[in-house]
Amino acid sequence: MLCELSEGSFVQTWFRLSCLETLFLFITSAPVFYYYYARSNVTYEKWIYKSNPKFPSPQKVRDEIVQMIKGMLCATVCPALSLTLAQYGVGNAFCGWGDRPVSYHIGVMLFSWILSDFFEFFYHRLGHVDLKFWTHHKHHHVFHNPSPFSVIADEPIDQFFRSSPLLVLPLLIPINMDLLFLQFGLFFYTYGVYLHSGYEHSFISPHNKIINTSFQHYAHHARSSMNTPYHCGFFLKIWDQLFSSCYPEDKECFCAECGRGRGERTIDEFNKIDVPDYSVLLRPSYWMTWKTFKIEARD
Ligand SMILES: [Zn+2]
Ligand SMILES: [Zn+2]
Ligand SMILES: [Zn+2]
Numbered sequence: 001m002l003c004e005l006s007e008g009s010f011v012q013t014w015f016r017l018s019c020l021e022t023l024f025l026f027i028t029s030a031p032v033f034y035y036y037y038a039r040s041n042v043t044y045e046k047w048i049y050k051s052n053p054k055f056p057s058p059q060k061v062r063d064e065i066v067q068m069i070k071g072m073l074c075a076t077v078c079p080a081l082s083l084t085l086a087q088y089g090v091g092n093a094f095c096g097w098g099d100r101p102v103s104y105h106i107g108v109m110l111f112s113w114i115l116s117d118f119f120e121f122f123y124h125r126l127g128h129v130d131l132k133f134w135t136h137h138k139h140h141h142v143f144h145n146p147s148p149f150s151v152i153a154d155e156p157i158d159q160f161f162r163s164s165p166l167l168v169l170p171l172l173i174p175i176n177m178d179l180l181f182l183q184f185g186l187f188f189y190t191y192g193v194y195l196h197s198g199y200e201h202s203f204i205s206p207h208n209k210i211i212n213t214s215f216q217h218y219a220h221h222a223r224s225s226m227n228t229p230y231h232c233g234f235f236l237k238i239w240d241q242l243f244s245s246c247y248p249e250d251k252e253c254f255c256a257e258c259g260r261g262r263g264e265r266t267i268d269e270f271n272k273i274d275v276p277d278y279s280v281l282l283r284p285s286y287w288m289t290w291k292t293f294k295i296e297a298r299d
Pocket of ligand 2: 146217
């Protein structure tokens with residue numbers, strides 16, 4: 001399916017992918033945002049699972065969306081390059097199932113998923129331990145209290161590197177392009193929407209030992225900075241456990257689950273919370289201002 005998109009020049013492929021990706025970003029992030037953040041949908045029953053009891057301002061969400069579009073335009077460069085190279089027969093990318101058994105595709109997906117999860121962790125951690133990388137990555141940390149629109153709200157250079165497995169993997173191993181793109185769309189973007197949703201879930205505790213939950217990523221946004229790389233992992237917790245970059249256990253945990261345990265999530269506390277009117281984001285006039293392009297910097 002995606003191979004058909006690569007007909008024509010690299011720029012044409014990049015443009016088509018960017019249009020598709022924009023559509024994909026909004027149809028995955030916007031419904032989750034509407035469900036959890038629209039005033040009419042915010043309830044006490046949902047709020048007791050919100051990691052940060054407060055809600056971000058509409059200006060912050062507008063900044064996330066602008067940064068997301070900037071990031072997206074660069075996130076599609078590697079995939080477009082990959083599809084263009086495949087068109088010229090460079091590398092090992094192929095379209096369709098080919099003559100390989102289903103077990104091959106499953107094995108390759110598993111391998112590329114674990115390898116990419118480690119790569120995303122390692123590159124992310126670099127953004128917190130090396131000043132050159134932090135200069136770019138700090139723009140993702142402007143969003144202390146993230147919403148589902150901040151998954152790829154990064155500087156372009158960061159998005160270029162984060163999407164580089166889509167270029168490198170097909171050069172190294174024979175791989176079905178549709179499956180690879182599907183994997184990144186589902187495991188990395190859609191899971192990223194959950195990680196940035198700001199809400200925890202009853203079916204998975206933030207204190208489980210295996211999988212990063214939305215709380216770990218919220219903690220990352222809220223507490224990580226240069227030289228404090230807490231929870232840089234994406235899906236598996238093992239990478240942060242191996243590199244000793246989990247939030248210190250001797251500090252009081254600030255997840256919603258522990259907050260509920262301490263009796264902090266009462267209906268009285270909920271009634272004190274101000275839920276902004278995000279419907280301003282639907283007004284064109286809210287976007288047609290210079291402030292739209294001035295995203296608050298972070299030192
Ligand atoms: Zn970070
Ligand atoms: Zn993030
Ligand atoms: Zn906790």
